[in-house]
Amino acid sequence: MTADEFRKYGRAVVDWVADYWDRVESLPVLSQVRPGQVREQLPDRAPELGEDFHAVLEDMDRIVVPGLTHWQHPGFFAYYPSNASGPAVLAELLTAGLNVQGMMWQTGPACTELEQHVLDWLGGLLGLSDRFLSTGDGGGVIQDTASSAILVALLAALHRASSGQVTREGVASGRFTVYTSVEGHSACEKAARIAGLGAAALRPIDTRADLSMDPDALRAAMKRDVAAGCIPAMVMATIGTTSTGAIDPVHRIGPVCEEFDAWLHVDAAHAGVAAICPELRWVHDGVNDFADSYATNPHKWLLTTFDCDACYVADRDALVGALSVLPEYLRNRASESRAVVDYRDWGVPLGRRFRALKLWSVIRWYGATGLRAHIRHHVALAQQFAEWVSGDCRFELMAPHPLSLVCFRLRGPDEVNRQLLEAINATGRIYLSHTKVRDAFTLRMAIGAISTRDRHVADAWRLICREATRLRTE
Ligand SMILES: *Cc1c(COP(=O)(O)O)cnc(C)c1O
Numbered sequence: 001m002t003a004d005e006f007r008k009y010g011r012a013v014v015d016w017v018a019d020y021w022d023r024v025e026s027l028p029v030l031s032q033v034r035p036g037q038v039r040e041q042l043p044d045r046a047p048e049l050g051e052d053f054h055a056v057l058e059d060m061d062r063i064v065v066p067g068l069t070h071w072q073h074p075g076f077f078a079y080y081p082s083n084a085s086g087p088a089v090l091a092e093l094l095t096a097g098l099n100v101q102g103m104m105w106q107t108g109p110a111c112t113e114l115e116q117h118v119l120d121w122l123g124g125l126l127g128l129s130d131r132f133l134s135t136g137d138g139g140g141v142i143q144d145t146a147s148s149a150i151l152v153a154l155l156a157a158l159h160r161a162s163s164g165q166v167t168r169e170g171v172a173s174g175r176f177t178v179y180t181s182v183e184g185h186s187a188c189e190k191a192a193r194i195a196g197l198g199a200a201a202l203r204p205i206d207t208r209a210d211l212s213m214d215p216d217a218l219r220a221a222m223k224r225d226v227a228a229g230c231i232p233a234m235v236m237a238t239i240g241t242t243s244t245g246a247i248d249p250v251h252r253i254g255p256v257c258e259e260f261d262a263w264l265h266v267d268a269a270h271a272g273v274a275a276i277c278p279e280l281r282w283v284h285d286g287v288n289d290f291a292d293s294y295a296t297n298p299h300k301w302l303l304t305t306f307d308c309d310a311c312y313v314a315d316r317d318a319l320v321g322a323l324s325v326l327p328e329y330l331r332n333r334a335s336e337s338r339a340v341v342d343y344r345d346w347g348v349p350l351g352r353r354f355r356a357l358k359l360w361s362v363i364r365w366y367g368a369t370g371l372r373a374h375i376r377h378h379v380a381l382a383q384q385f386a387e388w389v390s391g392d393c394r395f396e397l398m399a400p401h402p403l404s405l406v407c408f409r410l411r412g413p414d415e416v417n418r419q420l421l422e423a424i425n426a427t428g429r430i431y432l433s434h435t436k437v438r439d440a441f442t443l444r445m446a447i448g449a450i451s452t453r454d455r456h457v458a459d460a461w462r463l464i465c466r467e468a469t470r471l472r473t474e
Contacts, residue, residue, distance in 0.1 A: 001053075009053040010093075016057055017089065020065070021072060025451065027065070028428030029073040038067040074451040075430035075460065080242070080270045081378075081404075081448025085303040091361035092305055095354045102352045105340035106332045112341055115142055115356035122310055122359065125368055126275045126296070129288040132312035134341070140312045141346040142355045146269035147187035149295035149311040150236060152319060152347055154178065154191045156293070157234035157263030159322035160315075167322055171196045177225045179203045180236040181213035183243055185267060188236045210400050211246035211437070213237060219256045232262040237291075239283050240271025243435040243444075244399035244407045247271070247283055254290020263292045263318075269309070272296030274403050277372045280379070283403075292318075301404070301448050303362050303374060308355050320345045378404040378447045381457045385445055388461050394468060398437040406445040407437055410468055414441035423467040430460045 001009070041063045071082040102111030119140025120133045132138045143149045158166040158176060165173045176197055180188045182204040192202050203225070206217045222232045235257050237248040250266060257264040266272075266287055273296050274280040287294055295311040298304035313319050324345040326335075334340045344350050366374065382404040389395045389408045398407040409417045421434055421443055435442050447457065 005053075012054070012057060016060065021084075021451070024070050024073050025075075027070055027073065029070050029075045029431040030425050030428060031067055031069045032428065033067045038063060069431065072449060072451060073431070074449055074453065074456040076449045076452075077445050077447060077460065078431045078433035079444075080300050080446050081450075082300060082306055083303045083448070083450045084305050085362060085365070085450060087361040087365035088303060088305040088358045091358035094361075095357050098354060100354045102354055103344040103350050104330065104332065104335060104342040106334045108354065109334075109340075111352075111354045111356065112343055114354075114360060115343065116140070116341060118356045118360045118363065119310055119312070121363060122298070123312060125363075125371070126272065127281050127284060127288075128294065128312060131288065131314045132294065137316065138312060138314040139316050139341070140310055141343055142359070143295070143309040143311045143347055144307040145309050146185070146267060146295055146297050147190060148348060149293070149309050150185070150187045150265060150267060151191040151194055152311070152323065153236075153263065153265035153293040153295075153313075154195050154234050155322040156313065156315075156318040157265070158195065160263060160318045161231055161233040161261070164321060175201075175230045176233040177201050177203055177222075177230045178234050178236070179205055179218060179221060179232065179262070181205045181207050181238065181241070181246075181248060183207055183211055183241040183246055184213075184236055184238050185242055185269070188267075207246065211241065211244050213248040213253060215249055215252040215256055218253060219259070222256065222260045222262070226260065232260045234263040234265055236265045236267055239266060239268035239287075240274075240403065240405075242270065244437060244442075245271060245401065245403055245405040246399065247402075249286070250284075250290060251286030254286050257290065264290055266291045266294040268294065268296040270297065270300050270405075271403055273298060273300070273302040273371075274375055274379070276302075276368065277375050277379075280375070280403070298359055298362070301375070301378070302371065303366065303450065304358050308359055310359070316346070323347070374450075375404075378452070381452065381454065382406050382445070382447045384454075385447070385457050385461060392465070394472075398440065398442045404447045406447075407435065407442050408445065409437075409440060409442045410471075416471060417441045417443065419471055420464075420467055423471065424464060427463060427467075430456075430463060 072084055100108040100111050102108040105112045116134045123133050130136045178192050178201050189199050189202050193199055203221050206214050208214045237250050237253045239247050275284045293313045295309055297309045299306040299308040335342050343352055386401050386406045390397055395408050396411050425431055432443050435444055
């Protein structure tokens with residue numbers, strides 16, 4: 001592809017994306033294809049001769065778009081939001097065009113330094129203390145996902161808990177245990193398995209009435225384990241659980257971790273970015289005082305395209321100690337001078353994308369004021385929605401909803417709620433997902449798509465009520 005061809009098709013692609021955003025509301029939010037339908041439309045073999053790029057764009061419209069669930073749809077209320085903002089998408093293009101591989105400072109100094117700097121900016125916006133910034137003993141790094149952040153936190157925790165023995169000899173050198181609440185993310189178990197501890201090392205801790213981790217139950221479990229000869233390596237607290245948005249009491253979990261010398265990782269993948277608003281900063285209570293590591297995903301609710309997880313550690317030596325391997329072919333003067341950071345030592349892959357560009361671009365485009373307005377808008381919409389639910393005696397709210405996620409259900413059997421969810425999603429106008437709250441089938445309304453306006457939430461509520469009425473009268 002020549003530069004001129006690239007210019008021509010590049011303009012077509014930018015137009016295509018802008019048109020997609022303009023028309024996404026008219027598409028069914030939940031894809032209507034059946035399994036295999038996308039592949040049936042694709043040729044069996046790769047083309048022998050090259051094709052025009054327009055053929056790709058045509059197939060985008062014909063095959064790909066109908067085979068998608070549209071996360072940018074204003075009626076997307078399932079799982080968690082995934083914002084594609086203009087500045088983030090444009091920066092993705094810059095990242096791809098440069099295709100710098102930022103494994104070490106030397107292989108792209110700006111890639112490393114921009115990442116350090118933008119994560120310090122974001123840390124400042126989130127109210128993280130100097131412990132987590134690059135100016136102290138810690139620092140931030142962009143991981144692909146929250147799952148990776150949990151994994152590297154666990155590896156650093158095992159390194160520290162064993163004074164480096166795990167890093168040299170493996171996990172057989174002790175019986176290590178890991179703790180998270182029963183509502184904690186499944187990525188914690190996955191990390192325990194990948195780290196070689198096995199799922200049995202995971203201790204699911206009971207929750208209190210508000211579905212947050214019970215610190216007394218945590219302490220009791222750790223005490224039992226220590227008495228049985230185990231070594232508590234890591235506790236994962238959650239700020240905004242995936243299921244209901246529960247916020248663990250980090251300020252009470254922290255002292256328990258200190259008592260047992262366990263690493264405290266705070267998983268704030270979805271909800272942490274709310275702390276950009278001063279009135280919501282309470283969600284971080286205890287993080288600055290107690291956390292060893294903390295991660296939030298700007299790729300969920302903070303206008304940054306997937307993937308971008310902002311991961312912070314208070315002691316970068318533990319992380320680097322766990323992950324650094326230095327073969328001869330990577331030796332270089334900059335690294336040896338110790339004046340630079342080599343991010344290859346801060347995560348699983350060696351090679352790294354230049355992700356800082358999109359976060360930089362997003363923060364500069366919106367400014368702190370714009371980012372706060374974005375968060376506040378969705379929180380206000382969720383509060384309005386929750387008010388409607390609580391004002392209708394057919395429904396019940398199932399969990400606290402201080403941010404943008406509202407868990408609710410029709411009073412009555414699970415089966416009715418399952419039917420309600422199916423009926424709602426079959427309309428193609430909105431898409432909600434579900435969870436179980438204290439064993440009861442519950443609908444989740446997660447507000448946060450960039451295109452969602454007041455009228456979309458009002459329409460959603462009307463549609464939910466209409467389907468509920470229909471179910472009751474059938
Ligand atoms: C979304 C989410 C995760 C997993 O996120 P990935 O970035 O996809 O790995 C983990 N924990 C919480 C609380 C989440 O909301």
